[in-house]
Amino acid sequence: MNAPIAIEVLRERGQREVFCGLTGIIWLHRKIQDAFFLVVGSRTCAHLIQSAAGVMIFAEPRFATAIIDDRDLAGLADANEELDRVVDQLLARRPDIRLLFLVGSCPSEVIKLDLSRAAERLGARYLPQVRVLNYSGSGIETTFTQGEDACLASLVPQMAQSHEAAQLLIVGSLADVVEDQLVGLLTEMGIEQVACLPPRRAGDLPAVGPHTRFLLAQPFLADTARALEARGARPLPAPFPLGVEGTRGWLAAAAAAFDVAPERLDAVVEAPIARARAALARHKPLLEGKRVFFFPDSQLEIPLARFLARELSMQLVEVGTPYLHRAHLQQEIEWLPEGVRLVEGQDVDLQLARCREARPDLVVCGLGLANPLEAEGMTTKWSIELVFTPIQGFEQAGDLAELFARPFVRRALISGAGSTTRGAAA
Amino acid sequence: MKLALWTYEGPPHVGAMRIATAMRGVHYVLHAPQGDTYADLLFTMIERRAERPPVTYTTFQARDLGGDTAELFKNAARDAVARFKPQALMVGASCTAELIQDDPGGLAEALALPIPVVPLELPSYQKKENWGAAETFYQMVRAFAKKDPGATPPVVGPRCNVLGPTGLGFRHRDDLVEVQRLLASIGVEVSVVAPWQATPADLARLPEASFNVVLYPETAGLAASYLKRTLGQPHTRTIPIGVRGTEDFVREVAELAGLDPEAAVARARDASTGRSAWYSASVDATYLTGKRVFIFGDASHAIAAARVAADELGFKVVGLGTYSREFAREVREAAARHGIEALISDDYLEVEAAVASAEPELVLGTQMERHIAKRLSIPCAVISAPVHVQDFPARYSPQMGFEGANVLFDTWVHPLMMGLEEHLLGMFRNDFEFHADAAASHLGAGAGPARPAIPVARAVVAPPADIVMAAVPPANAPPATVRAEADAAAPVALSWAPDAERELGKIPFFVRGKARRNTERFAAEQGLTVITRTTLYEAKAHYGR
Numbered sequence: 001m002n003a004p005i006a007i008e009v010l011r012e013r014g015q016r017e018v019f020c021g022l023t024g025i026i027w028l029h030r031k032i033q034d035a036f037f038l039v040v041g042s043r044t045c046a047h048l049i050q051s052a053a054g055v056m057i058f059a060e061p062r063f064a065t066a067i068i069d070d071r072d073l074a075g076l077a078d079a080n081e082e083l084d085r086v087v088d089q090l091l092a093r094r095p096d097i098r099l100l101f102l103v104g105s106c107p108s109e110v111i112k113l114d115l116s117r118a119a120e121r122l123g124a125r126y127l128p129q130v131r132v133l134n135y136s137g138s139g140i141e142t143t144f145t146q147g148e149d150a151c152l153a154s155l156v157p158q159m160a161q162s163h164e165a166a167q168l169l170i171v172g173s174l175a176d177v178v179e180d181q182l183v184g185l186l187t188e189m190g191i192e193q194v195a196c197l198p199p200r201r202a203g204d205l206p207a208v209g210p211h212t213r214f215l216l217a218q219p220f221l222a223d224t225a226r227a228l229e230a231r232g233a234r235p236l237p238a239p240f241p242l243g244v245e246g247t248r249g250w251l252a253a254a255a256a257a258f259d260v261a262p263e264r265l266d267a268v269v270e271a272p273i274a275r276a277r278a279a280l281a282r283h284k285p286l287l288e289g290k291r292v293f294f295f296p297d298s299q300l301e302i303p304l305a306r307f308l309a310r311e312l313s314m315q316l317v318e319v320g321t322p323y324l325h326r327a328h329l330q331q332e333i334e335w336l337p338e339g340v341r342l343v344e345g346q347d348v349d350l351q352l353a354r355c356r357e358a359r360p361d362l363v364v365c366g367l368g369l370a371n372p373l374e375a376e377g378m379t380t381k382w383s384i385e386l387v388f389t390p391i392q393g394f395e396q397a398g399d400l401a402e403l404f405a406r407p408f409v410r411r412a413l414i415s416g417a418g419s420t421t422r423g424a425a426a
Numbered sequence: 427m428k429l430a431l432w433t434y435e436g437p438p439h440v441g442a443m444r445i446a447t448a449m450r451g452v453h454y455v456l457h458a459p460q461g462d463t464y465a466d467l468l469f470t471m472i473e474r475r476a477e478r479p480p481v482t483y484t485t486f487q488a489r490d491l492g493g494d495t496a497e498l499f500k501n502a503a504r505d506a507v508a509r510f511k512p513q514a515l516m517v518g519a520s521c522t523a524e525l526i527q528d529d530p531g532g533l534a535e536a537l538a539l540p541i542p543v544v545p546l547e548l549p550s551y552q553k554k555e556n557w558g559a560a561e562t563f564y565q566m567v568r569a570f571a572k573k574d575p576g577a578t579p580p581v582v583g584p585r586c587n588v589l590g591p592t593g594l595g596f597r598h599r600d601d602l603v604e605v606q607r608l609l610a611s612i613g614v615e616v617s618v619v620a621p622w623q624a625t626p627a628d629l630a631r632l633p634e635a636s637f638n639v640v641l642y643p644e645t646a647g648l649a650a651s652y653l654k655r656t657l658g659q660p661h662t663r664t665i666p667i668g669v670r671g672t673e674d675f676v677r678e679v680a681e682l683a684g685l686d687p688e689a690a691v692a693r694a695r696d697a698s699t700g701r702s703a704w705y706s707a708s709v710d711a712t713y714l715t716g717k718r719v720f721i722f723g724d725a726s727h728a729i730a731a732a733r734v735a736a737d738e739l740g741f742k743v744v745g746l747g748t749y750s751r752e753f754a755r756e757v758r759e760a761a762a763r764h765g766i767e768a769l770i771s772d773d774y775l776e777v778e779a780a781v782a783s784a785e786p787e788l789v790l791g792t793q794m795e796r797h798i799a800k801r802l803s804i805p806c807a808v809i810s811a812p813v814h815v816q817d818f819p820a821r822y823s824p825q826m827g828f829e830g831a832n833v834l835f836d837t838w839v840h841p842l843m844m845g846l847e848e849h850l851l852g853m854f855r856n857d858f859e860f861h862a863d864a865a866a867s868h869l870g871a872g873a874g875p876a877r878p879a880i881p882v883a884r885a886v887v888a889p890p891a892d893i894v895m896a897a898v899p900p901a902n903a904p905p906a907t908v909r910a911e912a913d914a915a916a917p918v919a920l921s922w923a924p925d926a927e928r929e930l931g932k933i934p935f936f937v938r939g940k941a942r943r944n945t946e947r948f949a950a951e952q953g954l955t956v957i958t959r960t961t962l963y964e965a966k967a968h969y970g971r
């Protein structure tokens with residue numbers, strides 16, 4: 001490993017305009033299909049998940065909130081009994097559940113409700129039927145995607161010990177279609193032992209041991225990586241599988257660790273790379289030279305900015321990220337164009353002022369800011385879509401470019417239709 | 427502790443945000459962790475507000491807890507006043523900050539800010555969004571409305587305030603326009619509208635009216651009783667929803683304004699275009715008679731909807747309920763008038779069970795009930811908050827007043843008509859034109875796995891009537907269209923044998939055109955010139971695979 005390069009990072013500690021870690025439940029519950037996420041929190045927590053989940057109300061969801069009320073606040077013994085009662089009620093209703101996460105929130109943490117003890121207690125009651133784990137998705141401890149980190153980290157101690165020969169572990173939830181593609185490419189290269197964390201079913205939790213090598217598929221998994229290392233697994237330094245370069249670099253890291261001949265790697269990736277390049281070429285004319293500004297959101301900002309700068313020739317005005325894990329992002333940071341303004345943390349009002357001043361062509365930001373900025377005449381891309389959409393891997397590189405191109409296409413299409421009435425909300 | 431899958435109301439500080447976003451010249455400093463900033467998107471995405479809500483969150487983190495979260499709050503408040511220059515500041519705590527007991531009110535006071543500060547105490551673990559909005563509005567009114575009657579000029583002429591419309595309200599924006607028109611039509615002047623677009627200075631002028639019009643007791647009830655208590659201003663109690671509700675409202679306003687009630691009603695009717703009563707009376711609406719309807723929502727909208735359903739559309743109310751416990755008594759009384767027992771619950775699962783067991787033909791509810799109804803395949807219309815982006819239509823779409831009654835007629839009857847179509851489609855699902863995976867009608871023509879048209883065959887035959895039928899008519903299309911289709915002249919290239927023509931006539935009219943087209947296409951492909959009864963069934967077998 002090279003020594004981390006020196007980069008200038010502006011650190012801000014003001015008002016953040018980012019979701020808390022509870023939000024991860026929205027994609028995690030889709031990923032692990034027999035898991036249930038029970039938030040132990042307040043009406044605010046319930047309302048946050050519901051607002052972020054939007055249309056997913058159509059199915060009976062595999063998440064819920066145990067809403068703490070003033071009676072629970074009177075005495076802690078009471079709150080534990082209440083929680084047990086709620087879990088009993090829930091599991092009676094959902095006999096299909098195999099894994100229950102008790103998810104901590106700000107209120108449960110401030111009143112020091114010990115969810116790890118609750119998980120042990122309830123686990124003792126429900127094993128082997130249901131495994132009960134806990135993690136924190138609270139806004140005082142976690143920012144947005146860090147909730148997934150905390151969730152996956154809680155799974156690591158549950159993984160069986162593996163003494164077998166070398167195994168590759170892909171860490172971080174990806175859309176099933178992406179996961180299948182990436183595993184397919186790795187298998188084609190001759191890497192047979194590939195497992196994923198999180199698994200699609202709770203019972204398929206992979207084993208881990210000193211022969212495990214892991215590749216992070218997402219940039220926000222610092223705690224999970226630490227927990228895996230504590231189990232003897234070793235990380236493979238790599239860029240993240242976004243765009244052609246990132247995906248190739250990510251696969252190359254696996255190839256190197258598993259002694260795959262470079263020719264074989266090239267042979268496997270040749271056709272998908274050609275397809276991805278062709279798809280990117282379609283969007284490049286629209287994006288080339290455009291100036292983009294990232295508000296901090298998912299920690300995907302740096303790999304995304306790298307992709308936009310290197311594969312679509314966009315200019316980076318500012319790249320904000322809630323946290324910057326230098327070790328995991330080393331390759332990504334090296335790939336960034338020189339002199340880019342990186343900002344860690346947030347002070348939303350100051351950042352908005354910088355954004356207005358810079359008048360970028362495209363602003364990547366959260367849902368709370370998008371429409372107000374559009375009403376000011378800026379073109380925006382909702383960052384949350386980048387978390388919910390399959391964007392990793394060669395076959396999705398074009399889709400990823402399209403996500404950034406769409407706002408421009410749309411603006412051009414409707415530019416004649418009375419833009420003066422923008423923001424007629426009031 | 428209570429298990430909640432979905433909630434009808436947010437926490438009380440979201441109610442306070444609805445007041446802050448509705449008003450002008452105020453800013454709300456909320457002591458809260460970062461995740462609570464999600465509430466901004468309710469306003470910017472659901473309501474499509476063009477500005478960020480006027481709210482500053484302190485976004486304290488765990489590492490601040492040991493240290494000085496109070497200092498964080500003070501800085502946030504100071505910065506917000508300097509940056510946004512509001513006329514007044516609202517300060518408060520969200521659920522988490524309530525637990526750390528920093529006392530935002532006391533802290534803000536200690537700052538000696540140059541503007542008035544209204545501290546909000548909204549107990550997050552007991553109360554909910556609507557109460558939070560009502561309490562906040564009341565605190566604002568209490569803080570700013572002048573209490574000294576001598577300081578206010580005497581009221582001349584019929585003059586009222588309109589209280590209730592907030593940010594993120596269900597059709598508040600359009601209701602307000604409609605009610606203002608209504609008041610103007612009977613010669614009542616509106617002094618102050620609040621909280622919508624009101625500044626603290628506007629609230630100070632509340633005493634300059636002789637009475638208050640309360641549009642939404644959920645948000646304005648507390649403030650209105652306060653104004654009655656302290657200033658002696660009476661207020662309206664009738665909700666102007668439905669034709670009768672609107673007329674009763676006009677009478678009540680007229681009495682409070684010292685006008686002749688019946689003359690006022692006549693003037694209000696003259697000034698409006700009420701079609702709903704006639705539409706409901708027309709023979710076309712006969713099929714609405716006795717439709718079983720389940721109604722759930724906030725108390726005001728649910729009670730009003732039940733009245734309209736029963737008295738103006740001739741439905742049978744088989745369920746009536748609310749998630750607002752604060753108004754349980756009113757809803758129970760209304761339910762008793764319809765001879766049923768009210769459902770008072772904010773438990774989504776309980777509501778779902780109640781809907782299922784009442785076996786309604788129409789559900790009038792919130793977005794939650796819309797989803798319940800979808801799952802149970804029952805037609806549904808939305809009548810109340812909690813709001814969704816669809817509840818902010820681009821067109822003018824009030825619920826109140828005579829125009830509101832027109833809107834109710836359309837929006838409640840439409841799903842029944844769509845439901846009827848679905849039903850007919852289901853009835854003929856095994857017909858050869860249909861297959862199990864046909865798309866639902868609300869997805870529009872062409873959605874789903876529609877059979878591709880073969881242009882060659884169309885070029886050969888294409889009788890003009892087919893084009894008429896190509897646009898599937900509504901189930902109650904006039905018979906003339908049907909006859910035109912049945913009498914369609916046989917195409918030149920192909921002829922229909924009389925037995926085949928008769929058989930075709932037995933197929934339901936609204937799919938007959940497609941049956942004819944498919945059979946002709948099949949015959950053309952087979953090189954036939956005469957279509958017989960057998961051809962028809964062969965075509966059916968061919969396409970029905």
Ligand code: SF4
Pocket residue numbers: 020021022041042044045046048104105106107137138139140459460461462521522
């Ligand atoms: S920030 Fe804390 S209180 Fe707010 S929704 Fe997230 S976990 Fe709940």
Ligand code: SF4
Pocket residue numbers: 804805806841842844845848866867868869
């Ligand atoms: S058309 Fe669709 S949305 Fe409308 S009532 Fe029928 S199923 Fe519901």
